[in-house]
Amino acid sequence: MLTRRSSLALLAGGAASALIPAGAFAQQGVDLSPEQPGRPRAERDEEAIRLIAKDAKFARDGVFTVANNTGRFPFSGYASDTKTVIGAEAEIGQLVADALGRKLEIVPTAWADWPLGVVSGKFDAVISNVTVTEQRKEKFDFSTYRKDLLGFYVRKDNEITIRDPRDVAGLKVIVSSGTNQEQILLRWNEANVKAGLKPVEIQYYDDDVVLYLALESGRADAYLGPNALLSFKAAQEGKTRLAGNFSGGWPVLAEIAVTTRKGAGLADAITHAINTQIRNGNYAKVLARWNLTAEAIPESRTNPPGLPKA
Known part of the structure; x- marks a missing residue:
């Protein structure tokens, strides 16, 4: 498991906060006024x-x-x-x-x-x-x-598509520890390994800045997380894209x-x-x-x- 310190060592370099400030949202067309016309x-x-x-x-x-x-x-x-x-x-x-x-x-x-x-x-x-x-x-x-959807997000120029568990075989995938999406990814990986496919290299980060640097630098192929949050970020920043999504209760709706x-x-x-x-x-x-x-x-x-x- 990669901690904040070890990840920063791997991905050295300055980075702004992963939480986009209000001013940046406003500049990108999101209305942040309290009036909300x-x-x-x-x-x-x-x-x-x-x-x-x-x-x-x-x-x-x-x-x-x-x-x-x-x-x-x-x-x-x-x-x-x-x-x-x-x-x-x-x-x-x-x-x-x-x-x-x-x-x-x-x-x-x-x-x-x-x-x-x-x-x-x-x-x-x-x-x-x-x-x-x-x-x-x-x-x-x-x-x-x-x-309730989960989504695989990749760097914008990454052409991979993820439609089912077999598509993650051999990929380096970021997921948050202790989440529903982690449990789904672990089940997918277990099934793939039993089928003779390459295992997933699962990566964990406790810092959003480092997480996105890993994705943008190619150290990770995809990030699996709540589709709503990742879709909004992708639309605002234009650096990532959706490679595939599925129910947050997979295989149940x-x-x-x-x-x-x-x-x-x-x-x-x-x-x-x-x-x-x-x-x-x-x-x-x-x-x-x-x-x-x-x-x-x-x-x-x-x-x-x-x-x-x-």
Whole structure:
């Protein structure tokens, strides 16, 4: 495993932060203003409102209170005023809030804190790249709004294509330790080796700067990670490209969803609201604004099959 220190020794040379500053985003056409004039807005959806259970309770009157683990575009980040939350998830939340006739309030929340906050009623929902799983369905209801995709990204001039496990045989692939994508890559590698194919050389980095230097210098062939994050970075910088993607629950379909307390009486209303926005085109506009079109779903579903507990 390559540590930050050993990787820097291999890839000596100055590098700027891997997190693109707000100014750079602005220069590359991403609107970071707190006003967000281009954000799609929805009309009040009376049918969605009728689907709210009569005994449903919101955290605040007239407000749709949403927890969000703010900090990474295109999901969510801060506007140029350093306090307004913007991004794809904020915009999905805005569409739902508008449809339900409520004002949106986004509460930046640590990932570990959202489950208790939703269960206790502090938040009406969490919109924060939460994948539907069978275990989570025991405590939460889900209204899907995006596919959970992983992507292989390569240097822009690298012509390789990765469509199935055999395509990674013999490649040098970067992946983050302890992630779902690492487990998938390890399973692929194990199957390839059993089939007599060359093993994958798996590389780990604990520094994003070094990681991308490895990819751009040719020390690594591909980087496997969340498609949304890597697609957005590729679109902004133009240094990498998508070589192939697949479900984050491979071989099972995985979906991202608005998450509410189980039995809170909100899920059917939210699902209907999202489907209205899919039909009228607002949903597609949100995904396009944040380079997430590849993760679009044709229809929102309430509590679909989730990733298995195993």
